[in-house]
Amino acid sequence: MRDFHTPGRSPVMATNGMCATxxxxxxxAAVRILQQGGNAVDAAIAGAAILGLAEPAMTSIxxxxxALVSPAGGDDIVAVNGSGRAPAAASAAALRAAGxxxxxxxxxxxxxxxxxxxxxxxxSETWGKLGLADSLAPAIRYxxxxxxxxxxxxxxxxxxxxxxxxxxxxxxxxxxxxxAKGDLFALPGNAEVLRRVAAHGRRxxxxxxxxxxxxxxxxxxxxVHTAADxxxxxxxxxxxxxxxxxxxELCEHPPNxxxxxAILLLNILSQFxxxxxxxxxxxxxxxxxxxTKLAYDTRNRFMSDxxxxxxxxxxxxxxxxxxxxxxxxxxxxxxxxxxxxESVHKDTIYITVVDRDRMAVxxxxxxxxxxxxxIASDKFGIxxxxxxxxxxxxxxxxxxxxxxxxxxxxxIPGMIRDGGRVSMPFGVMGGQYQSCGHxxxxxxxxxxxxxxxxxxDSPRCFAEGNTLQVERGYSDAVRAELADMGHEVVIPEVPxxxxxxxxxxxxxxxxxxxxxxxxxxxxxx
Numbered sequence: 001m002r003d004f005h006t007p008g009r010s011p012v013m014a015t016n017g018m019c020a021t022x023x024x025x026x027x028x029a030a031v032r033i034l035q036q037g038g039n040a041v042d043a044a045i046a047g048a049a050i051l052g053l054a055e056p057a058m059t060s061i062x063x064x065x066x067a068l069v070s071p072a073g074g075d076d077i078v079a080v081n082g083s084g085r086a087p088a089a090a091s092a093a094a095l096r097a098a099g100x101x102x103x104x105x106x107x108x109x110x111x112x113x114x115x116x117x118x119x120x121x122x123x124s125e126t127w128g129k130l131g132l133a134d135s136l137a138p139a140i141r142y143x144x145x146x147x148x149x150x151x152x153x154x155x156x157x158x159x160x161x162x163x164x165x166x167x168x169x170x171x172x173x174x175x176x177x178x179x180a181k182g183d184l185f186a187l188p189g190n191a192e193v194l195r196r197v198a199a200h201g202r203r204x205x206x207x208x209x210x211x212x213x214x215x216x217x218x219x220x221x222x223x224v225h226t227a228a229d230x231x232x233x234x235x236x237x238x239x240x241x242x243x244x245x246x247x248x249e250l251c252e253h254p255p256n257x258x259x260x261x262a263i264l265l266l267n268i269l270s271q272f273x274x275x276x277x278x279x280x281x282x283x284x285x286x287x288x289x290x291x292t293k294l295a296y297d298t299r300n301r302f303m304s305d306x307x308x309x310x311x312x313x314x315x316x317x318x319x320x321x322x323x324x325x326x327x328x329x330x331x332x333x334x335x336x337x338x339x340x341x342e343s344v345h346k347d348t349i350y351i352t353v354v355d356r357d358r359m360a361v362x363x364x365x366x367x368x369x370x371x372x373x374x375i376a377s378d379k380f381g382i383x384x385x386x387x388x389x390x391x392x393x394x395x396x397x398x399x400x401x402x403x404x405x406x407x408x409x410x411x412i413p414g415m416i417r418d419g420g421r422v423s424m425p426f427g428v429m430g431g432q433y434q435s436c437g438h439x440x441x442x443x444x445x446x447x448x449x450x451x452x453x454x455x456x457d458s459p460r461c462f463a464e465g466n467t468l469q470v471e472r473g474y475s476d477a478v479r480a481e482l483a484d485m486g487h488e489v490v491i492p493e494v495p496x497x498x499x500x501x502x503x504x505x506x507x508x509x510x511x512x513x514x515x516x517x518x519x520x521x522x523x524x525x
Contacts, residue, residue: 002453002454002457008457009453009457009514009516010453011451011452011453011503011511011512011513011522012511012512012513012514012521012522012523012524013509013510013511013512013524014509014510014512014524014525015356015508015509015510015524016034016355016356016524016525017031017034017035017040017043017353017354017355017356017510017524017525018031018353018354018502018510018512018522018523018524018525019031019034019043019044019047019351019352019353019512019522019523019524020351020352020500020501020502020512020513020514020520020521020522020523021047021051021349021350021351021352021500021514021520022051022055022058022349022350022351022429022498022500022514022515022518022519022520023050023051023054023055023150023153023349023518023519023520024519024520024521024523025050025054025142025147026046026047026048026050026051026054026351026520027047027351027520027521027522027523028523029046029047029050029138029139030043030044030046030047030351030353030523031043031523031524031525032138033046033130033134033135033138034353034355034356034525035525036130036134037129037130038128038129038130038134038135038355039072039127039128039129039355039357039359040069040353040354040355040359040360040361041069041123041124041126041127041128041129041353041359041361042124042128042129042130042131042134042135043135043353043355043361044067044123044351044352044353044361044363045120045123045124045128045132045135045136046134046135046136046137046138046139047351047353048065048116048120048349048351048363048365049061049120049135049136049138049139049194050138050139050142050147051349051351051365052139052187052190052365053139053142053143053147053185053186053187053190054142054147054150054153055153055156055349056153056157056172056185056187056371056383057153057156057157057160057347057370057371058156058347058348058349058366058367058370058429059348059349059365059366059367060190060367060372060382060383060384060385061114061116061117061190061193061194061205061382062114062214062367062372062376062377062382062383062384062385063114063115063116063365063366063367063368063372063383063384063385063387064082064083064084064112064114064115064116064365064366064367064385064387064409064411065080065082065083065115065116065119065120065363065364065365065366065411066079066080066081066082066083066253066257066363066364066409066411066412066413067079067080067082067119067123067253067361067362067363067364067413068080068240068251068253068361068362068363068413068414068415068425069123069127069359069360069361069362070358070359070360070361070415070422070425071127071359072355072357072358072359073357075417075420075421075422077239077240077251077415077417077422078237078238078239078240079237079238079239079240079253079254080119080122080123080235080236080237081115081119081235081236081237081238081253081254081256081257081406082115082116082118082119082120082122082235083112083115083256083257083387083406083407083409084112084113084114084115084233084385084387084406085112085113085115085229085232085233085404085405085406086112086113086388086391086401086402086403086404086405086406086407087112087113087223087224087225087226087229087403088224088226088228088229088403088404089224089226089403090109090224090388090401090402090403090405091401091402091403092391092392092393092395092400092401092402093395095109095393095401096393096395100393101393102389102393103388103389103390103391103393103401104389105369105373105386105389106163106165106373106374106375106386107221107222107373108218108219108221108222108223108225108373108375109222109223109388110373110386110387110388110389111218111223111225111373111375111384111385111386111387111388112385112387112388112406112407113225113229113230113232113233114205114214114233114382114384114385115233115235116365117197117202117205117206118202118205118206118233118234118235119235120132120135121197121201121202122202122235122237126237127359132197132198132201133198133199136194136195136197136198137198139191139194140191140194140195140198143186143187143188143190143191143194144186144188144191145186146184146185146186147184147185147186148181148182148183148184148185149179149180149181149182149183149184149185150181150519151181151519152517152518152519153519154178154179154180154181154183155494156347156370157178157179158178159370159494160369160370160371161173161177161178161371163369163370163371163372163373163374164371164374164376165374165375166217166221166375166376167217167375167376167377167378167381168371168374168375168376168381168383170381171187171189171376171381171383172371172376172381172383187381189377189379189380189381189382190380190381190382192380193205193210193380193382196210202233206230206231206233207227207230207231209379210380210382211227211230211231212227213377213378213379213380213382214230214377214382214384215227215230216377216378217375217376217377217378217384218375218384221375232404238254239254240252240253240254240259240415241253241254241259241260241263241312241316242263242417243263243264243266243267243316245266245267245269245270245442245443245446246270246446246447247418248416248417248418248442248445248446249416249417249418249420250262250263250266250414250416250438250442251414251415251416251417252412252413252414252438253412253413254306254312255303255304255305255306255309255312255408256303256304256305256306256309256406256407256408256409257409257410257411257412258299258303258408258409258410258412258434258435259412259414259435259438260299260303260312260315260316261295261296261298261299261303261315261435262412262414262434262435262436262438262439263315263316264295264298264299264315264316264320264321264324265291265292265295265435265436265438265439266439266442266443267316267318267320267321268291268294268295268321268324268325268328269287269288269291269439269443270321271321271322271325272287272325272328272330274287274443274447275447275448279444279447279448279450279458280458280459280473280474280475280478281478282478282481282482282485283330285461285468285470285474285478285482286330286333286482286485286487287328287330288436288439288440288443288461288463289333289461289462289463289468289487290328290329290333290334290463291324291325291328291439292435292436292462292463293334293336293463294324294327294328295324295435296336296432296435296463297336298315298320298324299315299408299435302314302315302398303315303398303399303408304397304398304399304407304408305398305399305405305406305407305408306406307405308398308399308405309398310398311398331485332485332486333468333482333485333486333487335466336463336465336466347370347429347430347431347494347497347498348364348365348366348367348368348411348429348430348431349364349365349366349429350362350363350364350365350413350427350428350429350498350499350500351363351364351365351427351500352413352425352426352427352500352501352502353502354425354502354504354510358422358504358508360415360422360425360502360504361425362413362414362415362425362426362427363413363427364411364412364413364427364429365411366385366411367383367384367385367386367387368385368386368387368389368390368410368431369386369389371383372384372385372386373385373386374386387407387409388401388407389407390407390408390409390410391405391407391408410431410432410434411434412427412434412435412438413425413427414426414427414428414438414441416442421504421506422504423503423504424445424452424501424502424503424504425501425502426438426441426452426499426500426501426502427499427500427501428440428441428497428498428499429497429498429499429515429518430462430496430497430498431497432462432464433460433462433464433496433497434497436462436463437460437496437497437499440460441455441456441499441501444458451503451511451513452501452502452503452511452512452513453513453514455501455513456499456500456501456513456514456515456516457515457516458473459471459472459473459474460473460495460496460497461474461496462496463487466488467487467488467489467490468482468487468488468489468490469490469491469492469496470482470489470490470491470492471491471492471495471496472491479491495517496517497515497517498515498517498518498520499513499515499517500512500513500514500515500520500522501513502522510524512524
């Protein structure tokens with residue numbers, strides 16, 4: 001229980017249904033969908049679509065999504081992969097010949113075919129009760145009328161404005177400047193796209209005038225995207241990957257998402273007595289940082305499109321974790337094998353919904369860097385992701401850029417099962433941080449018995465490249481101790497990620513938690 005003498009946030013308790021996400025209007029709309037008779041899938045789509053307007057630096061209908069869905073009446077989990085592929089004509093060799101060592105993040109080469117809209121359509125058809133038109137109606141209204149810019153959104157807008165280029169500056173800036181807190185922001189072009197999708201389904205986005213608008217914009221910037229690439233877009237479904245930490249099962253989206261990295265990281269941490277450490281002390285931060293370096297180095301070597309990844313079993317093996325844990329010096333920092341360039345990351349949005357029948361949805365939806373590629377389509381203002389920057393240009397690498405291939409993704413939705421029962425959909429935002437964040441949340445809940453909200457409120461650190469990002473929530477004494485261990489300690493300008501969670505108690509009560517690092521909240525009824 002938190003100290004009620006100090007600032008903080010109590011969890012939200014309800015029984016019929018709940019949504020937790022990073023913007024109140026999105027959470028409110030999701031709960032209204034539940035109250036209208038919709039289920040968790042209907043509600044999650046409604047909230048996510050609004051977030052493309054409410055947090056435009058974080059996500060867009062020109063982005064990708066991943067979801068874990070636990071249908072009502074059981075504890076099975078389905079992984080929905082709504083990540084897009086590189087255009088058929090994309091070539092790593094061509095970029096290498098042009099002198100690039102990595103995919104340029106603000107070029108058309110970084111834009112993969114957006115996959116989120118197809119995933120929303122597929123999820124609605126597979127599990128929805130109300131239909132896509134009802135799910136998209138709140139977002140269409142807000143995109144036409146506008147939403148006031150929230151404080152954290154204004155902070156991110158100002159920080160990432162320089163990425164916006166060409167048509168995007170017309171659609172996402174006002175007189176050449178970022179919108180400020182309280183300004184009304186509308187996206188009427190996006191509203192028209194969603195009206196067409198609501199009426200005609202996926203073909204309204206992946207064909208006709210909308211796809212043509214995107215292709216024309218990208219082709220003018222040197223992109224090789226075609227109408228055929230858009231027509232071929234399709235999400236896929238499968239089973240999650242999972243691992244067990246002290247009896248608690250962590251379920252993650254399989255590759256090309258980085259969820260297996262979170263499982264590997266927890267397996268490494270399980271070789272240490274984390275529960276005996278101060279949860280906010282230097283020793284835990286050090287061990288977590290060293291385990292993160294090793295787990296992320298493994299990820300960077302092997303993670304890729306599932307059709308080209310051959311080492312998933314290796315990543316999930318406890319034997320691998322034991323060998324890696326043996327490399328950790330409990331008193332001294334190692335140098336990271338992951339470069340700063342590989343680690344650069346921004347943020348995303350996450351939404352989770354649980355309904356009265358206990359269908360649970362864990363959904364993450366992103367354009368990668370702040371404002372993605374910075375490229376928006378001319379007519380409709382569809383802001384396009386730069387997920388192609390997640391590809392490697394190293395010849396022969398499993399994650400090497402190739403036509404029709406999906407890149408390694410940082411975004412991962414999570415779900416916990418306790419004793420075989422789905423007990424908590426959750427997610428951690430923050431680009432590269434997400435695997436580390438998942439491991440930290442599971443450890444907070446399991447090793448230290450923190451309730452979901454306290455776990456989200458607690459300070460974070462992250463070994464990024466050769467620095468250790470340590471939030472201001474840690475004491476100066478801890479930072480000094482970490483520096484003495486050899487860490488290059490920095491206080492990040494931006495807080496590390498954000499998170500949302502809904503704990504499903506055995507008696508049916510729902511307990512929602514929302515990260516104060518964002519503008520959002522949990523809402524139940």
